[in-house]
Amino acid sequence: MNTIRNFCIIAHIDHGKSTLADRLIQRCGGVEEREFRDQILDSMDIERERGITIKSNTVTLNYKAQDGQEYQLNLIDTPGHVDFSHEVRRSLMSCEGALLLIDAAQGVEAQTLANLYLALEYDLEVVPVINKIDLPSADVEKVREEIDEDLGLDPYEAVLCSAKLGTGIDEVLEAIVHQLPPPAGDPEAPLQALIFDAQYDAYRGVVMLCRVKEGTLRPGETIRLMHTEKEYEVEEVGLLQLKQVKAHQLAAGAVGYVIAGIKTVRDIAIGDTITAAERPAPEPLPGYKEAKPVVFSSIYPMSTDDYEDLAKALDKLALNDAALTYEKDSSTALGFGFRCGFLGLLHLDVVQERLKREYGLSLLLSAPSVRYELTLEDGSEITVDNPTLFPDPNHIDGAAEPFIKAAIMMPERYIGVVMELCRERRGVNTTYNYLAVGRVELTSELPLAEVLFDFYDKLKTVTQGYGSFDYELLDYRPTDLVKVDILVNSEPVDALAQLVHRDKARPRALRYCEKLAETIPRQQFKIAIQGAIGGKIIARTTINAYRKDVTAKCYGGDITRKRKLLEKQKAGKKKMKVVGAVEIPQSAFVAVLKADTDN
Amino acid sequence: MTANPGPGLYLHLPFCSSICPYCDFYVLTGDPARQRRFVDTLIAEISLCTGGRWPVVGAESPVEPFDTLYLGGGTPSILAAEELTRTLEALHRALPIDDDCWISLEANPEDVIPANLDAWRQLGVCFLSLGVQSFQQQNLDFLGRRHTAEQSHRSLELALGAGFHTVSADLIYGLPDQSREDWQHDLELALALGPQHLSCYQLTFHHGTPFGFRKERGELAELPEEAQAELFLLTHRFLAEKAFEGYEVSNFATGPEHRSCHNQKYWDHTPYLGLGPSAHSFAGHHRWWNRRKIKPWETRLEDGESPVESSEHLSPTDLAFERLILALRTADGLDLESFRSVYGVDLLSANLEVADRLQVDGLIRVDSGCLVPTTRGLAIADTLARSFDITE
Numbered sequence: 003m004n005t006i007r008n009f010c011i012i013a014h015i016d017h018g019k020s021t022l023a024d025r026l027i028q029r030c031g032g033v034e035e036r037e038f039r040d041q042i043l044d045s046m047d048i049e050r051e052r053g054i055t056i057k058s059n060t061v062t063l064n065y066k067a068q069d070g071q072e073y074q075l076n077l078i079d080t081p082g083h084v085d086f087s088h089e090v091r092r093s094l095m096s097c098e099g100a101l102l103l104i105d106a107a108q109g110v111e112a113q114t115l116a117n118l119y120l121a122l123e124y125d126l127e128v129v130p131v132i133n134k135i136d137l138p139s140a141d142v143e144k145v146r147e148e149i150d151e152d153l154g155l156d157p158y159e160a161v162l163c164s165a166k167l168g169t170g171i172d173e174v175l176e177a178i179v180h181q182l183p184p185p186a187g188d189p190e191a192p193l194q195a196l197i198f199d200a201q202y203d204a205y206r207g208v209v210m211l212c213r214v215k216e217g218t219l220r221p222g223e224t225i226r227l228m229h230t231e232k233e234y235e236v237e238e239v240g241l242l243q244l245k246q247v248k249a250h251q252l253a254a255g256a257v258g259y260v261i262a263g264i265k266t267v268r269d270i271a272i273g274d275t276i277t278a279a280e281r282p283a284p285e286p287l288p289g290y291k292e293a294k295p296v297v298f299s300s301i302y303p304m305s306t307d308d309y310e311d312l313a314k315a316l317d318k319l320a321l322n323d324a325a326l327t328y329e330k331d332s333s334t335a336l337g338f339g340f341r342c343g344f345l346g347l348l349h350l351d352v353v354q355e356r357l358k359r360e361y362g363l364s365l366l367l368s369a370p371s372v373r374y375e376l377t378l379e380d381g382s383e384i385t386v387d388n389p390t391l392f393p394d395p396n397h398i399d400g401a402a403e404p405f406i407k408a409a410i411m412m413p414e415r416y417i418g419v420v421m422e423l424c425r426e427r428r429g430v431n432t433t434y435n436y437l438a439v440g441r442v443e444l445t446s447e448l449p450l451a452e453v454l455f456d457f458y459d460k461l462k463t464v465t466q467g468y469g470s471f472d473y474e475l476l477d478y479r480p481t482d483l484v485k486v487d488i489l490v491n492s493e494p495v496d497a498l499a500q501l502v503h504r505d506k507a508r509p510r511a512l513r514y515c516e517k518l519a520e521t522i523p524r525q526q527f528k529i530a531i532q533g534a535i536g537g538k539i540i541a542r543t544t545i546n547a548y549r550k551d552v553t554a555k556c557y558g559g560d561i562t563r564k565r566k567l568l569e570k571q572k573a574g575k576k577k578m579k580v581v582g583a584v585e586i587p588q589s590a591f592v593a594v595l596k597a598d599t600d601n
Numbered sequence: 602m603t604a605n606p607g608p609g610l611y612l613h614l615p616f617c618s619s620i621c622p623y624c625d626f627y628v629l630t631g632d633p634a635r636q637r638r639f640v641d642t643l644i645a646e647i648s649l650c651t652g653g654r655w656p657v658v659g660a661e662s663p664v665e666p667f668d669t670l671y672l673g674g675g676t677p678s679i680l681a682a683e684e685l686t687r688t689l690e691a692l693h694r695a696l697p698i699d700d701d702c703w704i705s706l707e708a709n710p711e712d713v714i715p716a717n718l719d720a721w722r723q724l725g726v727c728f729l730s731l732g733v734q735s736f737q738q739q740n741l742d743f744l745g746r747r748h749t750a751e752q753s754h755r756s757l758e759l760a761l762g763a764g765f766h767t768v769s770a771d772l773i774y775g776l777p778d779q780s781r782e783d784w785q786h787d788l789e790l791a792l793a794l795g796p797q798h799l800s801c802y803q804l805t806f807h808h809g810t811p812f813g814f815r816k817e818r819g820e821l822a823e824l825p826e827e828a829q830a831e832l833f834l835l836t837h838r839f840l841a842e843k844a845f846e847g848y849e850v851s852n853f854a855t856g857p858e859h860r861s862c863h864n865q866k867y868w869d870h871t872p873y874l875g876l877g878p879s880a881h882s883f884a885g886h887h888r889w890w891n892r893r894k895i896k897p898w899e900t901r902l903e904d905g906e907s908p909v910e911s912s913e914h915l916s917p918t919d920l921a922f923e924r925l926i927l928a929l930r931t932a933d934g935l936d937l938e939s940f941r942s943v944y945g946v947d948l949l950s951a952n953l954e955v956a957d958r959l960q961v962d963g964l965i966r967v968d969s970g971c972l973v974p975t976t977r978g979l980a981i982a983d984t985l986a987r988s989f990d991i992t993e
Contacts, residue, residue, distance in 0.1 A: 526962065549827055556867070
């Protein structure tokens with residue numbers, strides 16, 4: 003057990019985590035040169051393209067240290083985005099140590115700090131690694147200062163490397179061996195293994211990734227999942243060396259996979275503890291928290307014929323994504339679809355992207371919403387995340403919305419614009435402190451709903467790319483919530499309704515109205531587009547009627563041409579959604595619903 | 602001459618003295634020898650129809666004689682009188698043609714000279730359609746016409762004095778930046794001479810024409826829609842005041858007897874036979890068309906083959922939709938009862954909401970069993986046609 007090291011790499015996005023992982027794998031001969039590809043741990047196309055890690059991944063490396071000793075290094079790759087922080091937590095719990103990767107040019111960023119706090123929360127030993135020292139703009143001394151002042155770590159323990167060029171990789175490996183502690187635990191104790199991720203395999207069912215804390219996992223034994231209280235028989239255990247390598251057991255300290263005939267990832271919970279049914283541990287491992295969706299959106303197929311395909315695609319995605327929730331939903335304008343819950347906007351984006359790419363579906367998504375808590379006049383409490391289910395405002399006594407604590411780091415010169423941005427987004431208790439000369443960390447308590455749409459893009463814009471952002475959920479706070487309806491010729495378009503704070507209702511409604519006016523083709527009559535709260539109109543645009551639409555000549559040969567053209571246009575109309583006798587093309591919904599992220 | 606139940610005959614004579622930058626018809630220039638060879642070939646095509654046979658298998662050849670003949674193009678007026686005579690003689694030899702056949706000829710102002718007028722009268726032309734386009738020089742210049750404003754006047758005057766049953770002037774409006782006043786002035790100049798018929802075409806920049814290219818390059822812009830609508834309504838209202846009935850989107854006559862009997866057939870699905878390159882024909886459930894360009898058309902005929910390029914079979918729904926499209930372009934509108942009995946669609950009850958809305962908005966009205974577009978409705982006839990659903 004003394005020769006095992008379980009560690010992860012934590013970093014701000016773009017600081018080079020996947021590249022460092024690639025180099026460590028290559029250095030330890032974990033992969034044949036010809037099989038190697040960049041970002042090897044990121045198996046999804048989306049992960050590679052966006053340079054992000056969505057699913058946790060794990061690889062066991064065999065490293066012969068300079069002292070001649072063979073070590074087993076378990077690198078647990080963690081997702082790098084706040085949406086997936088529950089997975090990050092689980093991964094951290096499986097480690098004894100962490101490499102904290104810092105870009106030599108960028109220095110310490112918001113996520114660096116957030117990740118460090120997380121790592122410390124789980125008592126991990128942290129070794130700072132300064133990456134990208136080959137960059138002309140690298141300033142190692144300045145980063146050392148930040149490590150000292152911002153992070154409170156020993157700057158002279160920091161290892162220097164350039165993952166891109168492969169320099170300093172040996173030093174990183176030696177630091178893992180010598181500065182990170184081996185796992186503790188008793189292989190004879192009652193079994194406690196933490197499930198930190200799971201993948202669905204079409205042939206084998208659910209493959210759980212776990213860290214054995216106490217006891218030993220063996221094939222043939224009956225295990226119990228302590229939170230879900232279900233029992234299964236272990237079929238196979240093994241190590242992950244980029245492929246699954248069967249082993250005869252996983253003893254305390256080990257990281258590996260378990261296959262136990264489990265059908266879907268829904269049957270298990272990430273963070274749950276595996277114990278033995280025969281001799282169960284008295285307690286599950288601490289820190290279990292259910293991953294709850296916080297962002298909701300309805301997904302409709304562009305063509306109503308694709309509903310069945312969408313249903314199947316969601317079923318399949320969900321096999322491997324326990325955090326994705328979905329239930330049937332329907333809209334008069336858009337037909338049948340699903341109300342889906344996501345961990346955050348990136349999660350939503352990823353699911354949407356995968357549905358499009360891997361399943362070839364064209365989709366429409368309604369405006370994302372958070373989940374609100376409502377107190378009704380009879381004293382009962384309900385939650386609402388779907389505007390169509392919003393009760394009559396007369397029966398609502400009070401509403402509350404989720405707040406987050408945002409941590410934003412940036413060079414000092416942007417503090418004014420960022421504070422203004424937070425103020426615009428209804429931020430409260432905005433404070434800041436100087437981390438170092440010229441660098442500021444600002445924290446603000448913001449409604450999650452305000453961050454959903456374009457906060458991150460705006461932040462990047464106003465700070466010219468220098469601002470970094472991280473957040474955690476805080477609590478629910480009272481809010482003045484209204485439902486904004488969008489009416490086309492006085493008829494509400496249900497798919498465009500949304501729940502917003504009263505102060506934001508008018509600008510939002512106006513933006514929707516304007517986008518619709520741009521995209522709905524003119525018709526033979528004037529079309530009024532309105533935004534309304536209840537019966538009160540708060541925004542309005544008009545689409546003027548066609549005034550001239552006729553071909554000058556229509557004789558012998560023109561007739562066929564004319565008929566075909568009009569037929570084609572009519573066929574286009576058939577695909578439109580009719581609301582209030584107005585034909586609304588799909589493109590109008592797309593434009594409007596995208597408008598949220600445009601601006 | 603209002604009821605012409607027989608089929609119509611159209612000859613496409615594709616020669617022009619020059620090619621106008623807005624024209625998207627199939628036309629070419631050619632010397633008299635070239636024209637003679639063309640007429641020889643046309644006569645060969647006519648001969649293929651000897652005995653009244655229509656060239657497309659399955660097309661129901663009508664039994665009645667042809668009672669309208671339209672000489673179009675191109676500019677038939679540039680053909681020498683003897684070529685026209687030869688052509689008509691060939692027609693009479695090959696096809697059943699009514700003694701009272703209504704004959705129309707398109708003429709350019711520069712060809713309107715007394716000798717030609719006499720010859721056309723001799724041929725039996727009763728409807729002379731003059732391509733004057735404008736009475737104002739700057740407009741003619743813009744349109745690339747070879748005749749002068751003076752010739753526009755002169756030719757119309759001469760034609761009106763030559764004893765045709767109907768003389769029509771073709772006018773073009775909606776030139777870039779054209780004002781209401783400018784267009785109304787053209788109309789006034791036309792009316793002052795007293796034609797019985799006017800065709801007023803709104804200028805369109807067709808793809809593939811010099812104007813089309815200039816538009817695509819951003820050098821020319823069509824009038825904005827609002828201005829187009831204004832000129833369209835001005836045309837119909839102004840001419841109505843002057844006792845011209847706008848019986849179709851672009852056609853106006855001082856009385857039903859002066860309407861274009863031949864064009865009427867296009868709009869109510871009366872059979873018609875088109876001969877010459879690019880000519881279209883229609884009978885029953887078929888529409889077919891000749892090779893568009895003169896060369897392949899000639900080659901086919903020289904080899905003794907039919908010059909028909911392609912045909913389409915029209916389903917009852919196609920026919921019903923065409924009927925609707927075309928009727929909504931005419932002042933007579935659509936006879937709802939006849940539409941129901943022929944196509945089995947009760948248009949109004951199948952489109953209650955739309956029809957109601959269009960009536961309330963003053964775009965259509967129902968008048969003695971007919972669905973009739975109002976003037977504002979005519980201006981958006983394409984939109985109207987799209988608004989109705991004719992599938993059961």
